Structure formats: C-alpha cells, structure tokens
Amino acid sequence: MRDAVTSLIRNYDVTGRYLDRNAIDSLKTYFDTGMGRVQAAAVINSNAAAIVKQAGSRLFDELPELIRPGGNAYTTRRYAACLRDMDYYLRYATYALVAGDTDVLDERVLEGLRETYNSLGVPCGPTVRGIQIMKEIVKEQVAAATGVEKPDFVDQPFDYMSRELGEKDI
Secondary structure (H helix, E strand, C coil): CCCHHHHHHHHHHHHCCCCCHHHHHHHHHHHHCHHHHHHHHHHHHHHHHHHHHHHHHHHHHHCHHHHCCCCCCCCHHHHHHHHHHHHHHHHHHHHHHHHCCCHHHHHHHHCCHHHHHHHHCCCHHHHHHHHHHHHHHHHHHHHHHHCCCCCHHHHHHHHHHHHHHHHCCC
C-alpha cells in the first residue's frame, strides 16, 4: 500500500525527474488536508457501525426490491452479507482517505471483485449506490464533527470505488 507522497515520488523517480510545480502543489494539497483526513477517519472509526446501518436502511428504502423474495439481500444471511460488504468498503475507504491514495482500494477491494460478484450474481448498481450513500453520511458527520463545511476530500475513495465498480461489467 502506498500513500500520496510515496506514489508521487515513485512516479517522478521512475522517470528520473525532479519534483516540479505540479508535484509540489500535490504535496501541498496532501499536507494541507492532512488533519482533516485524520479527523474524518476518527469520525468514521467512532461511527462505523451506525454509518453502515444507516446506509443500509437508506439503500433498502430506495431499492426495496433487494430485500423482497428473490432480491439479492433477501434472507437474513444475504442481508447480513450486504452490510458486511458495506462495512468492508467503508473500512478500506478510510485507509485510502488517510493515505490520500486509492492504491489500497485496487489491491484489497477491487481486484477479484468482478469474479466474486459474477459468481454470486450480485448486481453492481446497488453496490455503487450503497457506497455513495455511505459517502453522503460520512460527509455529513465529518462536517458536523469538524466544522468543515465542505469536506470534499472525503469524496476521493468513495468516488473511486463507485467509478471502478460502475465501469466494470459485473
């Protein structure tokens, strides 16, 4: 797993370049948002179970067919598996948020997900929607806890997972 600094330096090192203005600006942004990212991780850590529960409730309110007979979250076992997966996505989003880099998401979440979801018949759309709902809840909670009105730095890991899952033929 890499963080934003390690990834940036690695990319410049591979090409044998000194850090240019773009690199310095990227580093500045990373360090300027550092405390906010750590505070956001603390908010997520303190409220993870409630975030997942609330996101699951919102998701199933929006898509009630998922919990009806024949739906992918129908039966207690499947419902629990859905919430477990949401918790998994939230935990890894937190790691990526702190690192300022989505590398951990590729390594630990997205690789192999296509095969798993295909074999289980899990639809991607509701998964992506659940991830976006968690992002909305996290942003609300981070704003309330930290006073940061627009914690847009929270978006990156959630949007990355959504984009990657949405673009794959799952």
